[in-house]
Amino acid sequence: MIIGLTEALDYAKRHGIAIAAVNTPFFEGLLGAIAAAEKSGVPVILQHAQVHEGVMPIEDIGPAMVALARRSEAPFVLHIDHGEDIDYIVRGLDLGFNSAMIDGSRLPFEENVARTAEVVKLARSRGFGVEGELGVMTGNENGDPDQGVADEELYTDPENAREFVARTGVTALAASFGTVHGVYHREPSLKYTLIAELCAATGVPLVMHGGSGLSQEEYRLSIAQGVRKINYYTYAAKVALDAARVAAADENTILFPKVAVAARDAVEADITAFIQGLRPAI
Numbered sequence: 001m002i003i004g005l006t007e008a009l010d011y012a013k014r015h016g017i018a019i020a021a022v023n024t025p026f027f028e029g030l031l032g033a034i035a036a037a038e039k040s041g042v043p044v045i046l047q048h049a050q051v052h053e054g055v056m057p058i059e060d061i062g063p064a065m066v067a068l069a070r071r072s073e074a075p076f077v078l079h080i081d082h083g084e085d086i087d088y089i090v091r092g093l094d095l096g097f098n099s100a101m102i103d104g105s106r107l108p109f110e111e112n113v114a115r116t117a118e119v120v121k122l123a124r125s126r127g128f129g130v131e132g133e134l135g136v137m138t139g140n141e142n143g144d145p146d147q148g149v150a151d152e153e154l155y156t157d158p159e160n161a162r163e164f165v166a167r168t169g170v171t172a173l174a175a176s177f178g179t180v181h182g183v184y185h186r187e188p189s190l191k192y193t194l195i196a197e198l199c200a201a202t203g204v205p206l207v208m209h210g211g212s213g214l215s216q217e218e219y220r221l222s223i224a225q226g227v228r229k230i231n232y233y234t235y236a237a238k239v240a241l242d243a244a245r246v247a248a249a250d251e252n253t254i255l256f257p258k259v260a261v262a263a264r265d266a267v268e269a270d271i272t273a274f275i276q277g278l279r280p281a282i
């Protein structure tokens, strides 16, 4: 079943948890994420990032995401992750997605406000939730090297965040407080006091990007300060590759589907553990 972003975030707040938001740009990952969600009994956000168009266009995977979420008894939000332009968001909405992030975080503040406010205006007419981003996080979801270190200079400023949320009307805010996308090259050091300040300043749920590679304790402490959505992709994609390598190396594997099933099962196990780590209170 499909539920709205607000509904999922309200659920997270009521239960003192964060919602797992999983990128699924490959079919085995999508099946694994759905199976994990069905076992968990909590809402899950399935998302597709614009940066993944090169590996999987939204027109290819989007209809499968929508159809599988609709037919499942588990509650899902279908979210466009890191939308860079409004046309891309409209493409996703036309496929049945019901939530979107507009990522203007690399734009000057005023341009980020203007672009995000435009998406919120569209959301009001089409009824979907909007995540905005303020503050820059390094790294990306394609596993590119030479990233993986958070830059304190780019952390989100609470006063700017207050103004950004008040002027745009976003449902949730992605902010920079110590995480990075992709693989960490140094121990992450999260600024929990900043999470609390950002929540107090904005009054909206906070979104953590770069959820791979953190400990359950780091999730727990972030959730305690007000993080309600945690994005996760890199480690699920990594366990899929590890499992596929093992299956492919097995001399009894003579056809590809065995490799695909191994990847699917590995993602299911990994995301089940991830979801479990985000619900300390349940």
Ligand code: 13P
Pocket: 023, 049, 081, 082, 140, 141, 180, 181, 182, 183, 208, 209, 210, 211, 212, 213, 231, 232, 233, 234, 235
């Ligand atoms: P990871 O790369 O840490 O899994 O984060 C994914 C993400 O934030 C997608 O927006």
